Amino acid sequence: MMDVSLSYLDSSLISDFSSFSQDHSSVCINTLDAGSYIIEPLPSSVNELLNTNEAPLHSKPLQCSLREAETVVSDLNQHLAKMQAEVAQCTLKRDQAVSIVQSYRNILHPLRRTPPEVLLEIFSYCVDFVDTEHPEACQKLDSLDTKREPWNLGQVCKYWRSVVLECPRLWSSLSLNLLTKPPNSAQAKKSDSASAVVLLSHYLRRSKDCALTIAIFTSQPTHPLLSLLCGHSNRWSDMLLSLPTAGFQSLSIINGCLPSLRALHLRSLDSEITWASTPVIDAFEYAPKLVLLRAHEIPNITSQFLLPWDQITYCSNHFPNGEVVARNEINRSNMDMLSKTTRLRHATLLCSGHGPSLPLAPLKHEFLTCITLELIRRSSLDLLDQFLDALTLPSLRSLRMTVSSRHRPRPSVQPIVRLLERSKCSLIKMRLKGFETDVSPDVAGSPSTFRVLLTSKAIRDSLQVICLAYFPNSLLQALTVGGTETPAPVLLPRLKHLRVSGACPVELDQTLFVSMVESRVKYTKFGSLVTSSQFVLTNQEAKKRLDELDTKYP
Known part of the structure; x- marks a missing residue:
């Protein structure tokens, strides 16, 4: 129950309220101020009755006070309604003024005066440029997604769009992952392909004459997007191709059209058996600026691809799956690569396989300064020893070698010692993983092979x-x-x-x-x-x- 706590119930005030009631018709709420009403607490006699169920002895004064209190409440409600209307009107005008202030602030915002070159520098941090050294990361990008940069940067305003469209560098890097699940129907597949061709055409046109960095993953040898990219092969600078063998063969149309190609990354989607019956691929035979080559899962690459081997300075040959079946000839493939790349400076090679070692002809490479070798799991240690014993590297400055942790006991560094002594080089950097690094003398008191390595002439005063x-x-x-x-x-x-x-x-x-x-x-x-x-x-x-x-x- 709600109590109306008004002092009008006091007998001394009844006459006052009676006169107020008589003159009430002449009182307008507009001429009254809410602060003129003095609300006092209830008399003690009324509070006592509230705590009981007894009836009051004199009800007429109480009824009169009730009517007067109700009149006051009505007057205050009217006054409050008027105030609320004024507040609503004031709020509306305030919101209009705030909107005008915000409009002026937007017009005077420093971003409107930002020079295009500053905007482009900011945009360059927003765009996910393709890094072909990390194929897994490239495969997660979709350059034809219009909700991603740089597409959405041109959807903010007219000024931003003009800046984005006039900067070919923002459109010079793209990744296309076409290995996703195909559409359910042929009609949907045709529609998606046509849409992708339109988007890629816009992308390439906006890149203008800028050199292109491209990563493409497809299992279709003649995909329309791949054919469209081949039309711009003269601008290829850094290219990652993850294709089946037939896809590499279809690239023969770009033979002699690669004047800007600097880095080439080749990834195979087929097995070694398929490569055994594949004709030689000549698509990259003429590339005057090609200096970097990375191959993944391509056996005997020197016999599978015609490349300008004599101008390549960085080369790597990986088999990420770690399989060793039918790879006993990998050392020969590595040696063929080193013998053809006469200007090679950095090499990253894999030693894998099992079974008997195959004979290797000795090779002296005059320019190789950095070599990285990895012996994968379940492979024979003889493969690594055989490869090192066949090499002489007088310019070697950096050596990185990794042996799988599955090999127990840890292999000795004796082949490395022999390589360095034979090469008469001065090693500056050395990274070893999986080798025996204990320098304690053996049972006979002779120094350990690792101490011999650290005190060798090639390392002692240069490492x-x-x-x-x-x-x-x-x-x-x-x-x-x-x-x-x-x-x-x-x-x-x-x-x-x-x-x-x-x-x-x-x-x-x-x-x-x-x-x-x-x-x-x-x-x-x-x-x-x-x-x-x-x-x-x-x-x-x-x-x-x-x-x-x-x-x-x-």
């Missing part, structure tokens, strides 16, 4: 960067400067960068590890210590010392 997955305590002790009472020559005196690519093993002496780093920092200008996310020091004291070292020698 500046070393990256290992496993640092045994014996190696940490050997790398520590001044770690023994007997003075000894400093191992790797020019070492500046130390990298750990593996996890922190339980047997690692973490205090010794930090002491080694501290000694290196004090001995020479130690550039950096880089550890993997799995390398976590659990010794809090050692971790604190390492953090303090980072603060002292940033």
